[in-house]
Amino acid sequence: MNVFLNNSEICVGKRVTLKDLLGGQGITPTGIAVAVNNVIIPKDEWENRFLVNGDKVTVIRATYGG
Template sequence: MHIMLNDTPLQLATNCTVAELVQQQQLKTEGLAVAIDNVVIAKQHWGKHQVQNNAQVQLFQIVTGG
């Protein structure tokens, strides 16, 4: 399966959920937000939401700012 992760091509061996993708990327979940095809996927749905082939996955994080 092929996806774009923050504009970087990524091949995934199997289908996965958002939670599994985040885990595979070894990301801390606090302060992290995920959107797929410009739709925010709420954390409570990460475990069930399947990442589709050719999905545009965007990862965002909280940073300092005024």
């Protein structure tokens, strides 16, 4: 199955959760928000949110500065 992570297409297994995808890509959960198909997914739902073919996952990192 193929999904998009920040506009890059990647191949993943058939039953992959959002948490699995992020961990497999080395993305730590601290300081980020994640959207699937332009909908923010609360962090406590990542473990149970299964991805489907063609999903578009966007990782938004918090930045500091002024």
